[in-house]
Amino acid sequence: MIIFLLILSVLAGVFLGKYFGVKQKFAKNLLILSAGFLITICLNDVFPEVYAEGNSNIGIFVIAGVLLQMLLENLTKGFEHGHFHHHHEEKNILPVALMVGMFIHAFLEGIPLANETDVFNPYLMGILFHNLPISFVLGAFLIQKQKFTTTSWLIIAFFAIASPLGLITGNYFNPDFKVYFLALVGGIFLHISSVIIFESNKNHNIDWWKILMVICGVILALVGHLFHDH
Structure with missing residues (x-):
């Protein structure tokens, strides 16, 4: 069921x-x-679970996730942040590099889901919600003359199976390693979300609509958290 939701x-x-x-x-x-x-x-689910393990060095893996995402963005060119319009203008962008960057990103996200059965798990909800805008950007970028090419479908399929493959691979790891992968992905998520939220507005004016959208996202996550707890 979880694999189906990830692909969907x-x-x-x-x-x-x-x-x-x-x-x-x-x-x-x-x-x-x-x-x-x-x-x-x-902040409400992933990091509390990570730090509850009592490993004093676990923060290193969170920082590693932040740094890894910065490296991956050299391949994805900021797709995770919605920066896709300039890709149409760049002649030297390699589709292979984009695919590899997005695959690694999604594959790592799937590993902590190994042996997970709860479809309302907050971490899973975070991935599903996170997949929507990334895939939205991917769909908008790949569309050509109102239809997808064969190459487009291959790229979509490659990205769609990445997290499920990560989940399946995670089943073969020692369960004790889960917290380290969760910390790594937590760092990736922290970097992506903070860049989107805190990137400068035009002329540094307050964007009230942006603030409202962030608040709505926070409320949705908190409602999901409460629902999961009950």
């Missing part, structure tokens, strides 16, 4: 991008909403 979230985001990709405001709002949701999941 990618396909849903891709088709949203196909039909609404030209509406930049829609894409921006979805991205900001997901960032508010994701950072709340990190």
